[in-house]
Amino acid sequence: MPETRSVPGGVSSSGRRVRWEWAAVHLSFLAQFALYELANGTHPQLAALFLSLLSAPHSSSTGASPMSVLSLATGTLLIAATWLVLEVLLPLRRNINVAKASGLKYVVVPWYGYNRLTTLLLSRTVLRLVNALLPEPEPTSWRRLISSNWPWKVHYAPFEVLGSDTFLTVAPGGMILNTADANVINQITSRGGDFPKPTHLYKSVDIYGKNVVSSEGLVWKRHRKLVAPSFSECNNHLVWKETLEQTKEMLKVWDSKSIVRKVDNDTKILSLNVISKAGLGRKMEWPSEVEDGVPKLGEGHRMSFSYSLHYLLRNVFYVMVLPMWILKLAPFSKWRKAYKAYYEWAAYMEEIFAEKEAEVGSSQSTSSTVDIIGQLVKGQEENTSQPTLSPPELLGNLFVLIFAGHETSASSIHFSLLLLAMHPDIQRTVQDSLSEILSSRLDDPSLWNYEHDLPKMLNSMLGAVLNEELRLIPPTITVPKIVNPASFAQTLVVDDREVEIPGGTMIRLCIPSVHQNPKFWPQLSVSNGDHSNEVSNGKASQDAQREDLASFRPDRWVASPSSPSSPGSTESLYTPPKGSYIPFSDGQRACLGRRFAQVEILACLAVILSQYSVELCPSVAPGEREGEGEKEGRRMAAVDEAWRVLRTDLKLVITVQLKGKGIPLRFVRREKGSTS
Numbered sequence: 001m002p003e004t005r006s007v008p009g010g011v012s013s014s015g016r017r018v019r020w021e022w023a024a025v026h027l028s029f030l031a032q033f034a035l036y037e038l039a040n041g042t043h044p045q046l047a048a049l050f051l052s053l054l055s056a057p058h059s060s061s062t063g064a065s066p067m068s069v070l071s072l073a074t075g076t077l078l079i080a081a082t083w084l085v086l087e088v089l090l091p092l093r094r095n096i097n098v099a100k101a102s103g104l105k106y107v108v109v110p111w112y113g114y115n116r117l118t119t120l121l122l123s124r125t126v127l128r129l130v131n132a133l134l135p136e137p138e139p140t141s142w143r144r145l146i147s148s149n150w151p152w153k154v155h156y157a158p159f160e161v162l163g164s165d166t167f168l169t170v171a172p173g174g175m176i177l178n179t180a181d182a183n184v185i186n187q188i189t190s191r192g193g194d195f196p197k198p199t200h201l202y203k204s205v206d207i208y209g210k211n212v213v214s215s216e217g218l219v220w221k222r223h224r225k226l227v228a229p230s231f232s233e234c235n236n237h238l239v240w241k242e243t244l245e246q247t248k249e250m251l252k253v254w255d256s257k258s259i260v261r262k263v264d265n266d267t268k269i270l271s272l273n274v275i276s277k278a279g280l281g282r283k284m285e286w287p288s289e290v291e292d293g294v295p296k297l298g299e300g301h302r303m304s305f306s307y308s309l310h311y312l313l314r315n316v317f318y319v320m321v322l323p324m325w326i327l328k329l330a331p332f333s334k335w336r337k338a339y340k341a342y343y344e345w346a347a348y349m350e351e352i353f354a355e356k357e358a359e360v361g362s363s364q365s366t367s368s369t370v371d372i373i374g375q376l377v378k379g380q381e382e383n384t385s386q387p388t389l390s391p392p393e394l395l396g397n398l399f400v401l402i403f404a405g406h407e408t409s410a411s412s413i414h415f416s417l418l419l420l421a422m423h424p425d426i427q428r429t430v431q432d433s434l435s436e437i438l439s440s441r442l443d444d445p446s447l448w449n450y451e452h453d454l455p456k457m458l459n460s461m462l463g464a465v466l467n468e469e470l471r472l473i474p475p476t477i478t479v480p481k482i483v484n485p486a487s488f489a490q491t492l493v494v495d496d497r498e499v500e501i502p503g504g505t506m507i508r509l510c511i512p513s514v515h516q517n518p519k520f521w522p523q524l525s526v527s528n529g530d531h532s533n534e535v536s537n538g539k540a541s542q543d544a545q546r547e548d549l550a551s552f553r554p555d556r557w558v559a560s561p562s563s564p565s566s567p568g569s570t571e572s573l574y575t576p577p578k579g580s581y582i583p584f585s586d587g588q589r590a591c592l593g594r595r596f597a598q599v600e601i602l603a604c605l606a607v608i609l610s611q612y613s614v615e616l617c618p619s620v621a622p623g624e625r626e627g628e629g630e631k632e633g634r635r636m637a638a639v640d641e642a643w644r645v646l647r648t649d650l651k652l653v654i655t656v657q658l659k660g661k662g663i664p665l666r667f668v669r670r671e672k673g674s675t676s
Contacts, residue, residue, distance in 0.1 A: 092172040099175060102499050105167040107158075109142040112173025114201075114506050123147070145169050145178075149652050151510040152477045155550070156180060156517050165517065166494050176506045177483075180513035182520045182579035187492055188481055188507060189579070189587030194490045195507060197589055198482040204320040208346065209392030211400045212592065224592075226389055227397050230375035231592055235278060236599050238370050240450045242277045243603040246270050248445065249286030251608065254667050259617055261664040264414040264657070267604075271410040272310065274600055275402050280352060281371040298351070301344055308344035311337060313403060349395055353377065373398060405593045407655045408475040409600045414658070416469045416605055418646075419552045421614045421665055422639045426465070426554055431670075433461040434610050442610050443672050450599075457602045459572050462609075464557035466601055467573065470583035471515045472552060473646075475655045479509035479585050511582055516549040520580035523548045524556050612667040616642060 092108070099106040110126075111118050123146070130143060137143040139157035144150050146169075150158070158178075159165050165181035179185060188195045202214040212223040250270050254260055273284040284306050297304055303311070312319065315338040318327060327339035356377040376397070380388045389397065420427040434442065437456045441447040457463060482504065483490045489500040501507075514520065523545040557573045584591035591597075608614070618634035642663050649660040 088172045092170070095170045095172070095175050098502060099168045099170045102168070102501070103497070104177075104494065104499060105162045105164045106170050106175075107140055107142060107145055107162075107167065109146045109169050109171045111146065112171040113146060113148055113169070113176060115173050118173070119146075119148075149477055151178075151180075151508070151512045152650070152652065152656070155515075156513045156546075159513060159517070164495070165519070174504070174506065175502075176508055177501060178508045178510055178513075180510050180517050181494065182514060182517070182577050184492055184494055184579070185509050185514060185582065185586070186579035188509065189479075189582075189585070189589070191490075192588045194484050194487070195481045196484060198480050198506065201480055205400050205403070206396060207316075207319050207342070208399050209390065209394075209396030211393065211396040213400045213404070214396075222387060223389065223393070223397065226379050226383065227376065227401075228592055229379055230372040231596055232370075232375065234370045235372060235375065236595055237450050239274060239278045239596055239599045240454065240603050242274050243270075243600045244445045244448065244607055246273045246286060247604045247607040251611065251667075253286070255669075259664045259666050262662050263417060263665055264410060264662065267410040267413045268406065269310075270604065271406040271413070271600065272313070272402075274409075275406050276306070276309070277371070278596070279372040279398065279402055279405075280349075281356070281373060282352070298348060301347065303341060303344040305345070305348045308341045308348065309402075311341040312345050313406070315341070316403065346395060349398065350391075353391070353394065357381075372401065401593060404591075404655075405597065407657070408593075409597045411473075411475065411655060411657055412466065412469060412597070412601050413604050415473045416465055416601070417608065417614050417665060418642065418663055419469055419472075420465065420609070421616045422642050423552055424613075424615070426461075426552070427609070427613065430461045430465055431609055431613070434606055438606075438610065445607050445610070448606075454599065454602065457606055458598065461554060461558065462602060462605060463573055464554035465605070466598070467557050467581075468552060468554040471581065472550075473650065473656060474511045474515065474583040477511060477652055477656065479511065479582065481507040481509065483507065509582065509585075514580055514582065516546075517580065518542075518545045518549060520577050521549055521556070524553055608667070610670075612669055615666045615668060617664045617666050 096106070096108065111122055113119055127143065127146065131137070134143070138161070139154045140161050144154060145158065147153070159167070159180050166177065166179040166184055169176045169178060179188075196216050197220075199214055199216045205211065206214050210219065210223070212220065212227050215223050247270065250266055253266065260266065269286070273286060276282045276284045282305060301308075315334060318335055318338045319342050322330075322335070324339060324342075327335045327342075330336055330339075352373060356374050359374070360378050360381050376389075376394060380394075420430065434457075437453060437460060438448065483501050485504040487503045489502050491498050491500055493499075523541075579586065584594045584597075616635065616638040618631075618638040645660070645663055646658070649658055649662075650656055651659045653659070
């Protein structure tokens with residue numbers, strides 16, 4: 001009798017035999033996968049045992065028998081069970097024991113949040129299925145805390161429920177220390193050697209070279225020493241001047257529209273134009289070349305400078321996660337174009353580097369080295385006694401500064417305008433404050449002075465609006481740290497007692513959580529910005545405090561009004577406890593571009609609010625009455641809808657951004673010299 005085989009696409013003489021043989025194929029595949037995992041893991045003896053099982057005779061000349069397949073299946077299940085015990089249950093038990101020994105509150109979760117592949121696969125399968133079948137998870141449910149964005153979704157709630165501002169999430173793969181305690185945050189950020197940055201999380205930003213964001217230790221110190229001086233007061237002057245000009249040009253675009261439907265699209269262009277001039281020394285006109293549709297190509301280039309930068313930043317995700325050869329050969333035009341933009345922008349930057357080196361070498365006027373790239377090149381030339389940055393490192397630093405900086409500033413401008421549109425009374429106070437600061441110069445930004453006007457804006461109601469916007473909607477959700485893996489453990493003082501955290505433990509400084517922690521943000525009274533807790537007790541007081549901290553209240557920052565008649569102008573703003581306000585991180589690793597961003601955001605908002613009032617766009621049904629009561633009702637409905645969109649559509653896409661359709665705004669020109 002001829003031998004009967006089952007092959008892909010073939011037909012067996014026995015349907016049952018085909019099913020058994022294909023079962024054997026699948027089980028063998030699973031077994032080999034388990035073997036690979038074991039052989040490359042911590043249990044080679046188990047792998048050897050399994051290999052002997054696989055090599056045992058289990059087939060005949062007529063194919064696999066049911067008994068042999070059953071034997072293989074039993075062996076596979078045995079190995080899977082053993083793997084489950086050794087790789088999941090025992091590590092989980094060990095980690096739970098460590099968590100118990102620490103004395104900290106802890107929540108057990110099924111997988112480790114910093115294992116990206118596991119998280120990606122299980123979040124899109126197991127978690128989605130379970131969430132579809134079960135009701136909304138509680139703040140301390142594993143279904144809530146397994147996600148990396150939970151601090152944005154539930155803010156301070158898990159800490160409140162657990163009764164502690166620091167707790168552990170415990171998984172088989174490791175533990176994560178989560179904290180909303182300003183005192184703990186201050187300890188961690190001030191001890192950079194004990195709690196360094198987990199640089200393995202930032203490898204994706206090294207698309208051009210190592211940089212100040214992705215490095216640590218001595219390498220980071222070298223980068224910071226050479227990069228930090230570029231953010232000088234001379235550069236801030238340039239940021240101020242360029243922002244005033246670019247904002248006036250943006251307003252011309254808005255003048256042509258009755259409603260601006262995607263404000264963030266324009267603020268991103270504005271911010272990129274500002275950083276192009278202040279960072280790279282390249283003037284980008286408004287509307288940009290991208291909007292004109294007529295790119296001006298540099299000699300030997302296939303893309304314009306501005307378009308290559310715009311396209312690279314819009315599609316940087318592909319460049320970060322995919323190998324270059326895949327981008328180059330991909331069947332998708334967007335990927336191939338991202339590849340081209342990546343190389344085109346690098347080529348432009350090589351030319352700019354050469355120009356700056358020539359300017360520095362020829363001892364030309366220092367005005368050409370005010371921008372960041374000029375300062376970097378100048379620092380390289382002057383720092384001959386110590387190691388400098390290589391060309392890839394120079395390019396890597398410039399890219400990451402542009403990449404991180406422009407999105408942060410653009411989003412803050414957008415969210416500040418949106419929140420002011422939702423709170424017209426606060427907007428009028430800001431406008432009154434600007435009128436007081438700028439007086440007769442209010443309508444002419446060309447007369448505004450950086451040294452004289454910016455400090456006043458920073459300490460006025462406008463500065464309070466920026467601080468409050470960053471408290472409510474920080475640029476990112478967490479600041480990741482790690483307990484130095486080279487140490488056995490590090491000690492932290494938590495709730496007035498010392499706690500040992502094992503080396504290699506990941507840490508999350510939960511920004512939205514600490515920004516709404518009532519221990520560090522006293523509740524404001526309804527009538528004023530007094531920084532003292534209301535004298536009330538019980539659940540009603542807790543609910544009121546929770547609602548207050550979730551609200552947009554810039555007056556919480558107004559520490560000392562200069563006079564009762566000018567509530568929007570102050571001598572200084574409220575300073576929160578150290579570690580409780582960290583939109584730009586804190587300590588040695590705090591954002592280098594903080595002042596750059598503050599100057600840009602305040603200058604832009606000042607130009608807009610000095611000339612315009614910003615409003616939401618309430619929907620009006622056909623034939624609906626236009627009485628004052630109806631108008632106010634529609635406005636409040638629009639405010640409620642805006643809050644709903646902010647709660648549901650704000651997403652972490654490297655930085656926090658509003659996705660979806662957005663919230664349209666209307667800009668209404670104010671009368672010249674208006675004080676309200």
